[in-house]
Amino acid sequence: MSKSSNKTISKRNTALLLIAILLPILIVLSSCSSNDSGETESAPQAPSASTTRITLPKSRYTELPAPSVTTTRTTLPDDFSFSITWGIYGESSYDxxxxxxxxxxxxxxxxxxxxKLILTENQKLTIYKLLTEDIDLSLYPAYYDPFNAPNTDIFIASDxxxxxxxxxxxxxxxxxxxxxxIAVAGMEECYEKKGEDLLxxxxxxxxxxxxxxxxxTLPEYEFFYD
Structure with a gap:
């Protein structure tokens, strides 16, 4: 074989050797380039929450307005006056x-x-209410004994x-x-509620x-009863 043929074979072998070395490198580089240019995977997104609107049925009951409260105010009559006698033998009094x-x-x-005592309007109004709202004097006889019923066999008295x-x-x-x-006795001794109310x-x-x-401001009692 001639020297020129040997040189040709040597160059061919060198080229094949370079191809064998460079080919894997080119394949790796090509793979990396493909991954870089590709789209990246996005993270999975949570499903969007859906809102459901619920319409409640209207009440079957109609709201009624609050009842109005009517208050009556007691007015003291212009001609109001009173007198009272009380105590042992009726020795205390006021007109x-x-x-x-x-x-x-x-x-x-x-x-x-x-x-002499002049009552205030509020004091007179209080007494007027007692005489007209707590009792009805038209229901009592002119003379009345709250402890002894008419024609009773048991008579309550005191001295x-x-x-x-x-x-x-x-x-x-x-x-x-x-x-x-009348007797000096407790209200529980009255024979009827009307007598208790009066006392x-x-x-x-x-x-x-x-x-x-x-x-x-009046002086103390001079005499006392046993």
Missing amino acids: SRSGELVKTKNATTPSDYIT PSQTIRLSFTANGHTRSVGCVN KVALSISELLMDTEEWK
């Missing part, structure tokens, strides 16, 4: 027309136990006794009742009068 307040008649000098008189005028009408020389009203009025400064 709103004259304003005379008597603590007791049983004294060496009775005039020392008399004073000393007490006397209660109540009278008032309003709107041109006058009502009065007298409990003269409660008389007690409330007398307590209002005795709670005034005019009453408190």
Whole structure:
């Protein structure tokens, strides 16, 4: 074989060797280039939440308006006046027309136990309500004993006794009742509720009068009953 033929074979072998070396490198580079140019996978997205609107059925019941409250205010009549007598033998008294307040008649000098008391409008209104709302004096006889029913076989009495008189005028009408020389006893001894109501009203009025400064400035009782 000639020298030129050997050189040709040597060059061919060198070329094949280079191809064998470079081909894997080209394949790797081609693969990387393909991955870089491709689209990247996006992360999975959570499914979008859906909102369902529910319409509740209308109530079958119709709302009623709140009931109106009507309040009546008690008005004191222009001609209102009253008088009361109470205590042992009826020795304490008051008359709103004259304003005379008597603590007791049983004294060496009775005039020392008399004073003048002018009630306020609120005090008179309180007493007017007691005489017209807590009791009805038109239902009582002129003389009344709350402890002893008519024609009773059992008679309740005490010594000393007490006397209660109540009278008032309003709107041109006058009502009065007298409990003269009745027993000094508790309200539970009354034979009917009407008698108990009368004693409660008389007690409330007398307590209002005795709670005034005019009453408190009068001297202490001179004599006492056993």
